[in-house]
Amino acid sequence: MQSILTINEVHKSFGDLEVLKGVTLSAMRGDVVTLIGSSGSGKSTLLRCINMLEVPNSGTVAIDGEEIALTGRGPDRRPSDANQIRRIRSEIGMVFQSFNLWAHMTVLENVMEAPLRVQKRPERDVRADAEELLDKVGIADKANAFPAQLSGGQQQRAAIARALCIRPKIMLFDEPTSALDPELEIEVLRVIKMLANEGRTMILVTHDMKFAREVADKVVFLHQGRIEEEGTVDAVFSSTQSDRLRQFLRAADHT
Amino acid sequence: MTGFAETLWAEILIFFRPALFNIYFAAVSLAIGFVLAVAVAFARNGKNPIVSHLAAGYIYAFRGSPLFIQFFMFYSIMLALNAVWWRPLGISGVVMHPLFIGPLTLVMNTVAYTAEILYGALRTVPRGELEAARAHGMSPLQIFRTVTWPNMIRIAWPAYTNEVVFMFHATALVYLTLPVVGNQRDIMNTARFLFERDYNAILHFSVAGLYFLVISMLVFFVFGRIYERMMRHLSVNQDRPRLRFAPKYIR
Ligand SMILES: Nc1ncnc2c1ncn2[C@@H]1O[C@H](COP(=O)(O)OP(=O)(O)O)[C@@H](O)[C@H]1O
Numbered sequence: 065m066q067s068i069l070t071i072n073e074v075h076k077s078f079g080d081l082e083v084l085k086g087v088t089l090s091a092m093r094g095d096v097v098t099l100i101g102s103s104g105s106g107k108s109t110l111l112r113c114i115n116m117l118e119v120p121n122s123g124t125v126a127i128d129g130e131e132i133a134l135t136g137r138g139p140d141r142r143p144s145d146a147n148q149i150r151r152i153r154s155e156i157g158m159v160f161q162s163f164n165l166w167a168h169m170t171v172l173e174n175v176m177e178a179p180l181r182v183q184k185r186p187e188r189d190v191r192a193d194a195e196e197l198l199d200k201v202g203i204a205d206k207a208n209a210f211p212a213q214l215s216g217g218q219q220q221r222a223a224i225a226r227a228l229c230i231r232p233k234i235m236l237f238d239e240p241t242s243a244l245d246p247e248l249e250i251e252v253l254r255v256i257k258m259l260a261n262e263g264r265t266m267i268l269v270t271h272d273m274k275f276a277r278e279v280a281d282k283v284v285f286l287h288q289g290r291i292e293e294e295g296t297v298d299a300v301f302s303s304t305q306s307d308r309l310r311q312f313l314r315a316a317d318h319t
Numbered sequence: 320m321t322g323f324a325e326t327l328w329a330e331i332l333i334f335f336r337p338a339l340f341n342i343y344f345a346a347v348s349l350a351i352g353f354v355l356a357v358a359v360a361f362a363r364n365g366k367n368p369i370v371s372h373l374a375a376g377y378i379y380a381f382r383g384s385p386l387f388i389q390f391f392m393f394y395s396i397m398l399a400l401n402a403v404w405w406r407p408l409g410i411s412g413v414v415m416h417p418l419f420i421g422p423l424t425l426v427m428n429t430v431a432y433t434a435e436i437l438y439g440a441l442r443t444v445p446r447g448e449l450e451a452a453r454a455h456g457m458s459p460l461q462i463f464r465t466v467t468w469p470n471m472i473r474i475a476w477p478a479y480t481n482e483v484v485f486m487f488h489a490t491a492l493v494y495l496t497l498p499v500v501g502n503q504r505d506i507m508n509t510a511r512f513l514f515e516r517d518y519n520a521i522l523h524f525s526v527a528g529l530y531f532l533v534i535s536m537l538v539f540f541v542f543g544r545i546y547e548r549m550m551r552h553l554s555v556n557q558d559r560p561r562l563r564f565a566p567k568y569i570r
C-alpha cells in the first residue's frame with residue numbers, strides 16, 4: 065500500500081533557531097497520526113510544512129505519491145510551481161487552534177468559499193455539500209450566522225466543516241481544542257472522533273493524551289525537533305523505552 | 320422677519336451652483352485618489368525595499384507639508400512649464416485650467432493620506448484569516464478578494480470617512496490659489512466675491528459655512544450607515560459598532 069503522506073528528512077530553521085532537525089514520517093491512507101510533544105518541540109511547524117505554510121530548509125514532502133516541487137536553498141527555499149502548491153493545498157484540510165474563520169462571512173459562506181473559488185465546483189453541489197457538513201458537525205442552524213455570533217466550539221466545528229468541504233485527502237489539526245473551555249472541547253472532540261472512525265486520514269497535534277490515545281493508529285512523540293518515539297498507542301504509551309517520553313507523559317498526566 | 324427669511328433663501332440659492340464646484344473637486348479627487356492610494360499602500364507594504372521606501376517617502380512628503388503650500392508650489396511649477404511645454408503642445412487650455420489642476424493637486428494630497436490609512440489597515444488584517452486562505456489553496460488574487468480587501472476596507476473606513484470630509488473642506492483652497500475662469504466660482508470664492516460687494520460678512524460666510532456643514536453631515540451620515548452595514552457581522556446583539564468622528568481641520 066502506498067503512503068498518502070511522506071515527509072523525508074525535513075529540516076526547518078527560523079533564523080538561527082533550528083526547529084526541525086531531520087524529521088521523517090509517513091502515513092497510510094486512513095491513518096490517524098497523533099503528534100505529541102512539549103510546547104516548542106516543533107509540532108506546529110512540522111504540520112505547517114506539510115502544506116508548505118512553512119517551507120522546509122531541506123527535505124521533501126510528498127502527498128499521495130506526488131512530491132511538492134521546491135526551489136532555492138535554505139531560508140530562500142520556496143515552492144517552484146504555484147499551481148501545484150495551490151492544487152495540493154486544496155486537497156489538504158487544515159484546522160487551526162484559533163479557528164481562523166473569515167469573520168465578515170457567514171458560516172455557510174466560509175464553508176463554500178474555497179470549493180467555489182479554488183476548486184471551481186458548481187454552486188449547487190457545493191451548497192448541498194456545505195449544508196450536509198454543517199448538519200454533520202451539528203451547527204446546521206448556524207449556517208447564516210457570523211463567526212462572532214457563535215461559541216468557540218461552534219466556530220471550531222464550522223472550521224472543520226470548511227476544511228471538509230474541499231473533500232480533502234488529508235486533514236491536519238493543530239491543537240484544535242486548546243483555545244476552548246473544557247465544556248466546549250467535548251463537542252469538538254466528538255466531531256473529530258467521528259471523522260477518525262470514518263477512516264479519514266488525519267494528522268492531529270494535541271496536548272490531550274487521553275484523546276491522542278483514543279483516536280490514534282499511530283502516535284509520534286516529537287522532542288526538540290526530532291522524532292523521539294513513534295509507534296502504536298500501546299508501544300508509545302505503555303511500553304516505551306524513552307525516558308524523555310515517560311517524563312513527558314508523567315508531566316502531562318498532572319495537567 | 321419674512322424679509323430676512325427671503326434674503327437667506329435667496330443667498331442659499333446663490334450658493335447652490337458654486338457648491339457643485341466643491342463637490343466636483345472632492346468627488347473627482349477622492350475617486351482617483353482612492354485607486355492610486357490602494358496601489359501606494361500595497362507598494363508601501365510590499366517586500367521590495369526600494370518600492371516600499373519610495374512609497375513611504377511620497378506619503379511622508381505630502382502628509383508632512385501643508386496642503387496650502389502644495390497648491391502654491393504645484394501651480395507655480397505648472398505655470399513655469401506652461402511656456403516650455405503646455406503651450407507648445409497646445410494643451411495649455413486644459414492643463415492650466417483650475418478644473419484640472421485643482422483635482423490634480425488634491426489627488427496628490429489625498430493619495431498620501433489615504434495610502435497611510437490603508438497601509439495601517441493592511442498591517443492589521445488578521446494573520447490567521449490570511450493563513451486560512453493560503454491553506455485552502457487560494458491564489459494571491461483570491462486571498463485579496465476573500466480576506467485582504469474586506470478586512471482592510473472595514474478597518475480603514477472610520478479614518479477614511481474623516482479623510483473624505485477633510486477633502487471636501489480642502490476644496491475651499493482651490494480658488495484661493497488658482498485663478499477664477501469666467502464665472503466658475505466655488506463656495507469660498509463666491510462668498511468673498513459677495514463680501515467685497517456689500518461687506519455683509521456674516522450673511523455670506525455663514526451660508527458658505529452652512530453648505531460645508533450640511534454636506535459634511537450628509538457624508539458622515541451616509542458613511543456611517545455603510546459602516547454599520549459592513550460591521551453587522553460583529554453585532555452579537557445590540558452593541559453595534561458605530562463610527563466616531565474626529566476630523567482634523569488643519570493640515
Ligand atoms: N514563524 C516563526 N518565526 C520564528 N520562530 C518560530 C516561528 N514559528 C515557530 N517558531 C519557533 O519554533 C519553535 C517551535 O514552534 P512550534 O512548531 O510552534 O512548536 P509547538 O507547536 O510544538 O509548540 C518555537 O521555539 C517557536 O518560537
Ligand SMILES: [Mg+2]
Pocket residue numbers: 107108109239
Ligand atoms: Mg503549536
